Structure formats: structure tokens, C-alpha cells
Amino acid sequence: MNYKDALSASGNKGVTRNYPHMPGIDVVGVIVTSNSAKFKVDEKVIVTSYDLGMNTNGGFAEYIKVPADWAVQLPENLSMKEAMIIGTAGLTAGMSVYRLSEMVKPADGTIVVSGASGGVGSLSIAILKKLGYQVAAITGKESETDYLKRLGADSIIARKDFEELDKKPLLKPSFAGAIDTVGGVILENIIKSVLPMGVITCCGNVASPKLDLTVFPFILRGIALIGIDSQNYPMSYREQVWNKLAKEWKTDAFAATCNEVTLNELNEKIKLMLEGKLKGRTVVKIQ
């Protein structure tokens, strides 16, 4: 289950135009019928992104029908449940870490992750830790300190410390890089706090889609802001990230983020997700 599912399930027309509709942007399953040369019956596949669960019926169901181009073979070394713990959130975390790690190395300093207890945030922390980075987690949930430390966070920052608008164009440089999942003032403050040549990835707008910045962090510190769009990333790139998630980036910490629910329990989880109160990954078991 993802934030987009919660938006679709609550009638958000920016995600789903026509109802009735079946949400669920992440699916893993076994092929029962195929008219594509690429996939055979009984093969296990993952389907995420593109239009699944948005204006095409999605994964909160026993069967789905999708274009073959949307499917990725389930990598060896990954169970179906592990694939769904990862899901779009993990793929987005993987893409964010992939882009960041091209330019920022563990020796460069601490990476800060916002929305830390959410799906993208928690999986980003686990992958960064696995790769040897020092990680600082920004969270609004003080109660999740132990959980975030178990995932791999070396330090915890209270979200309120980053929510205050600071008019200064630059703040004390503190982080070598960042994975931001929330946008708004928190992202503004992160951008102003990144060390020279640092890299920030940006994938979400839970706090706000707006940014009010000057060019100074970019032209005085040479930092880079990289947008992550998991929905439209090319298939070859997507397969590479799935394979890394199944092999060298795989960590036991992923399992610690998992909450398994039935279809009957989804309404309650959707409400919590919309309120920003859900932690980690919610995997739906279809019975």
C-alpha cells in the first residue's frame, strides 16, 4: 500500500478520474494467462508504476490484467512478500539512493532522510546504512526513535526543527546529501543545509509541493537537486534497481518495516496513511 493508493481510495481526482475503481499501485503475482512472448504462464512478476491502480484497476484484488511492458520478472533471491515490502516505495528509495550515490560517497558525510518513518524514508535509511552511509532521520514521530535506529539511523532530528521558515538564503552546512520525501519548508531548509557539492533527491510532497528558494545554495555551494519519478523511469533502469534491491542492497531491515493486513483492514490503514500516522510498509495479503 502506498500514499497514492490512499489518495485514490479517498476519491482524489488528481490520481483517479473515474469511479468505481480498484486502487493498488503495487502488485506481485503469478501469470495465469499471457499473450506476450516475454512472459510465460506460472512465471512470477512484479507490476508497479505506469497507470496501475490509478486509472487502470489495481492490486487490491485477486486478478489483474496489464500490458506486458509494465511487468518485471521477480528477481531471484526475492520472495513475493519481500517484493511487496519493497514496492514502489522501495523502488523510489532505491532510485533515490542510486542517483545520490553516484555523486556522494559514505566518506563525504551524513545523509539526511525526511519523512523517515514512511515507506520511502524507512527503506532509504535501510539501504543507505547497508551501503555504509551515516544517516540522520527527520521524523515527526518521537515514538519511532527506536524503530528508526534499528533500521539504521545514526541520529534522529525532530521534524519541528526543520519546519520553521528561515528567510536566510543559506544555513550552516551540515549534510553531504539528502533524500527528501516531503517537500515544502523542510526541503527548503535541507537544501540550505547541504555541504558544498552535496546532492539532494526529491520525490514527494507530503508536507507541500511548494518551494520558496534563492539560487544561492546552487551557485555558492554547487549542490544538485535531483527529481525522482519512479512512475516513468525506463524499464532497463527499473530492472537494474530491482536487481540491486534483491542482491547487494537487500537487508533484513526491510522485514522490520512490514505490517501485513487483509483487504478488510484496508480502510483503517488508508485513514492512518492520509493522517501521516502509518509507519513503514503495509502489505496486503489477498486471501
Ligand SMILES: NC(=O)c1ccc[n+]([C@@H]2O[C@H](COP(=O)([O-])OP(=O)(O)OC[C@H]3O[C@@H](n4cnc5c(N)ncnc54)[C@H](OP(=O)(O)O)[C@@H]3O)[C@@H](O)[C@H]2O)c1
Ligand atoms: N516521485 C515518485 O516516484 C514517488 C514514488 C513514491 C512515493 N512518492 C511520494 O513520496 C512521498 C512519500 O511517500 P511514502 O510512500 O513514503 O508515504 P508515507 O508512507 O505516507 O510516508 C510519508 C511520511 O512523511 C511524514 N509526514 C507526514 N505528514 C507530514 C507533514 N505534514 N509534513 C512533513 N512530513 C510529514 C511522515 O513521516 P515522519 O512522521 O517520520 O516525519 C510520514 O510517515 C509521498 O508524497 C508520495 O506520493 C513519490
